[in-house]
Amino acid sequence: MNKIAFDTKNCGTCPIQHRAVCSHCDSAELQMLDSIKYYRSYEAGQSVLWAGDHMEFVASVVLGIASLSQGMEDGRTQMVGLLLPSDFIGRPGRNASPYDVVAVTDLTICCFRKKPFEEMMLKTPHIAARLLEMTLDELDSAREWMLLLGRKTAHEKIASLLTILATRDANLYKKIPLDGMVFDLPLTREAMADYLGLTLETVSRQMSGLKKAGIIQLEGKRRVTIPDIARLMAETGDDMDGGMLV
Amino acid sequence: MNKIAFDTKNCGTCPIQHRAVCSHCDSAELQMLDSIKYYRSYEAGQSVLWAGDHMEFVASVVLGIASLSQGMEDGRTQMVGLLLPSDFIGRPGRNASPYDVVAVTDLTICCFRKKPFEEMMLKTPHIAARLLEMTLDELDSAREWMLLLGRKTAHEKIASLLTILATRDANLYKKIPLDGMVFDLPLTREAMADYLGLTLETVSRQMSGLKKAGIIQLEGKRRVTIPDIARLMAETGDDMDGGMLV
DNA sequence: TGTCCGACTTGATCCTGATCAATGTGATGT
DNA sequence: ACATCACATTGATCAGGATCAAGTCGGACA
Numbered sequence: 001m002n003k004i005a006f007d008t009k010n011c012g013t014c015p016i017q018h019r020a021v022c023s024h025c026d027s028a029e030l031q032m033l034d035s036i037k038y039y040r041s042y043e044a045g046q047s048v049l050w051a052g053d054h055m056e057f058v059a060s061v062v063l064g065i066a067s068l069s070q071g072m073e074d075g076r077t078q079m080v081g082l083l084l085p086s087d088f089i090g091r092p093g094r095n096a097s098p099y100d101v102v103a104v105t106d107l108t109i110c111c112f113r114k115k116p117f118e119e120m121m122l123k124t125p126h127i128a129a130r131l132l133e134m135t136l137d138e139l140d141s142a143r144e145w146m147l148l149l150g151r152k153t154a155h156e157k158i159a160s161l162l163t164i165l166a167t168r169d170a171n172l173y174k175k176i177p178l179d180g181m182v183f184d185l186p187l188t189r190e191a192m193a194d195y196l197g198l199t200l201e202t203v204s205r206q207m208s209g210l211k212k213a214g215i216i217q218l219e220g221k222r223r224v225t226i227p228d229i230a231r232l233m234a235e236t237g238d239d240m241d242g243g244m245l246v
Numbered sequence: 247m248n249k250i251a252f253d254t255k256n257c258g259t260c261p262i263q264h265r266a267v268c269s270h271c272d273s274a275e276l277q278m279l280d281s282i283k284y285y286r287s288y289e290a291g292q293s294v295l296w297a298g299d300h301m302e303f304v305a306s307v308v309l310g311i312a313s314l315s316q317g318m319e320d321g322r323t324q325m326v327g328l329l330l331p332s333d334f335i336g337r338p339g340r341n342a343s344p345y346d347v348v349a350v351t352d353l354t355i356c357c358f359r360k361k362p363f364e365e366m367m368l369k370t371p372h373i374a375a376r377l378l379e380m381t382l383d384e385l386d387s388a389r390e391w392m393l394l395l396g397r398k399t400a401h402e403k404i405a406s407l408l409t410i411l412a413t414r415d416a417n418l419y420k421k422i423p424l425d426g427m428v429f430d431l432p433l434t435r436e437a438m439a440d441y442l443g444l445t446l447e448t449v450s451r452q453m454s455g456l457k458k459a460g461i462i463q464l465e466g467k468r469r470v471t472i473p474d475i476a477r478l479m480a481e482t483g484d485d486m487d488g489g490m491l492v
Numbered sequence: 493t494g495t496c497c498g499a500c501t502t503g504a505t506c507c508t509g510a511t512c513a514a515t516g517t518g519a520t521g522t
Numbered sequence: 523a524c525a526t527c528a529c530a531t532t533g534a535t536c537a538g539g540a541t542c543a544a545g546t547c548g549g550a551c552a
Contacts, residue, residue: 070393072483078396080389091382098386125371132378136337139381140344142388143326147316149395150324150443154509189530197396202509204531220518221530237318400539435500448539450501466548467500494552501546508540516531522524 029124036116042103048089049101057111058090064107065186068099069194078149079194081138084168088134092118105186149197152237157196158206159235162216166226179229185222210235275370282362288349294335295347303357304336310353311432314345315440325440327384330414334380338364351432395443398483403442404452405481408462412472425475431468456481 039062042048048066049055061083068081080099083089089101089109121127148160169183185192189207193200210216215232217225226232285308288294294312295301307329314327326345329335335347335355367373394406415429431438435453439446456462461478463471472478 068389070389072393072397073485074483076397076483078393080392093379099389125374128371128374128378132374132381133339135378135381135385139385139388142385142392143314143316143345146326146388146392146395147318147324149392151318151322188528199510200530201511201532205509208531237320237322239319445540446500447502447541451539454501496551497549499547499549501544503544504542506539506541508538509536510538511536512534514531514533517529519528520526522526 029120029127032116032120033112036113036120038111040109040111042107042109044103044105044107046103046107047100048103048107048109049097049099051098051100053097054095055090055097055114057114058088058092058117059109059111061085061087061089062108062110065104066107066109067102067104067191067194069102070099077194078197079191080142082195088131090114092121092131104191154196154198154202154206155209155235156237157198158192158203158210159215159232160238161192161196162210162224162226163229163233163236163238166224166229166232180225180227181229182223182225185224275366275373278362278366279358282359282366284357286355286357288353288355290349290351290353292349292353293346294349294353294355295343295345297344297346299343300341301336301343301360303360304334304338304363305355305357307331307333307335308354308356311350312353312355313348313350313437313440315348316345323440324443325437326388328441334377336360338367338377350437400442400444400448400452401455401481402483403444404438404449404456405461405478406484407438407442408456408470408472409475409479409482409484412470412475412478426471426473427475428469428471431470 040048040059042064044064051071063085066083066087066089067079068083069077069079071077077100082104083101090097092114121131148157152160165185165187166181166183170178170181187195189200189203192198193203196203207216207218210232211218214227215235217227219225286294286305288310290310297317309331312329312333312335313325314329315323315325317323323346328350329347336343338360367377394403398406411431411433412427412429416424416427433441435446435449438444439449442449453462453464456478457464460473461481463473465471
């Protein structure tokens with residue numbers, strides 16, 4: 001998944017988003033980026049963009065989580081992207097978002113005015129290269145997600161999501177994925193359902209099932225303890241060798 | 247979907263794959279690409295690459311259709327990509343395919359040796375830009391596909407697939423999508439099922455259903471006639487305004 | 493001409509997850 | 523302390539697709 005490390009040195013006041021687009025920033029580039037950037041913050045549940053909205057910026061997630069969703073007329077919705085700190089919003093050469101972008105948790109993004117950002121991209125090829133790399137990573141995770149949506153059972157879907165969230169949390173805080181780990185679900189049951197292509201009732205039932213089976217413990221609605229991560233991963237249906245293909 | 251037009255002028259002996267990676271080829275670039283390329287052909291059903299295989303090339307589809315699939319241990323598989331002429335196979339900076347690549351129809355691809363191709367990419371930024379554009383297009387269609395897998399009924403899935411294949415056929419031969427159009431399904435029922443996250447029996451039943459409803463006509467197993475494309479599209483569940491977001 | 497085989501169709505039944513409905517829980521504010 | 527509200531759980535029932543099991547069709551080949 002090639003995420004940017006959560007590390008503030010080298011990049012001054014706005015580290016994450018700079019390094020998200022550029023891992024070899026020189027000071028001229030930093031200065032350029034600084035001059036075209038501004039921040040926006042949203043509360044959990046707020047909409048950042050509606051599908052079809054004009055976008056005058058591209059942006060990078062600084063703090064919190066955002067989702068991309070596609071909707072159908074009758075109200076059915078499917079989440080198609082989950083954006084974490086350092087992930088990129090928007091697309092060079094596109095003026096409108098084809099997706100709803102929603103703040104899942106409280107969210108801060110760093111926006112870059114589109115026109116100058118695109119000009120800068122033309123002048124600094126390694127920014128384009130970095131974007132290509134990030135986009136290919138996103139494509140890979142979209143394809144993994146397609147397998148989940150098309151072929152996994154509700155049970156496997158939930159186990160997969162918990163594994164993803166747990167692993168992500170472990171990486172974020174630079175812990176090795178550990179048995180006995182505790183973390184807070186950043187998603188409501190409804191958001192989990194949208195992610196997994198299920199109803200929120202099914203999500204709730206499956207969570208209760210995993211709890212009864214002793215695979216997870218729940219404290220309140222959001223706090224999850226995973227006593228034995230291998231046991232959870234055994235429920236995902238995934239290949240266990242897990243060797244990342246480079 | 248930003249596909250390359252099926253047009254041979256300007257690009258000599260190997261037009262499609264060159265223009266797939268480069269819409270502004272100059273002769274030095276063409277010469278360079280020529281020197282590192284070779285062709286491979288496969289029969290329908292043959293495997294091009296197994297997941298995990300070492301890849302010494304990147305490639306571009308010249309003729310025919312290939313699929314990317316993910317498998318699970320127990321044999322369940324999900325198609326995650328359908329590659330048409332001009333589509334790109336492989337990823338700069340990656341040595342093994344994470345997917346099974348299979349020739350859906352008879353297939354010819356044009357391979358470029360990976361090392362020199364990557365070196366060339368570094369020297370010619372518009373190739374990287376073109377790859378970024380293509381990758382973003384693929385990401386968009388993957389996300390559309392996720393909505394289909396997660397939220398559409400079997401009925402809507404089939405209608406969507408037929409619409410996609412019909413539209414694609416119409417574009418390929420530069421016909422305006424037309425009522426009364428006839429085309430051959432390039433996919434077996436099983437491949438359709440893998441594409442849609444269904445079983446082949448369900449695919450078959452839904453096809454029969456559409457036929458009984460008079461929305462499509464079937465001659466033999468593969469030849470499809472669509473008397474009224476709007477009527478088919480009404481079954482997809484999709485937004486009808488269809489304005490491509492640029 | 494027959495038979496063989498793979499691709500497809502159709503039928504009967506089962507089961508997972510959706511739907512509809514009621515209830516529970518905890519945080520917030522008054 | 524209580525009302526309120528959003529979020530979550532649980533139950534009862536239903537239905538869309540999966541599964542298991544025969545059959546059909548059409549082309550290749552002896």
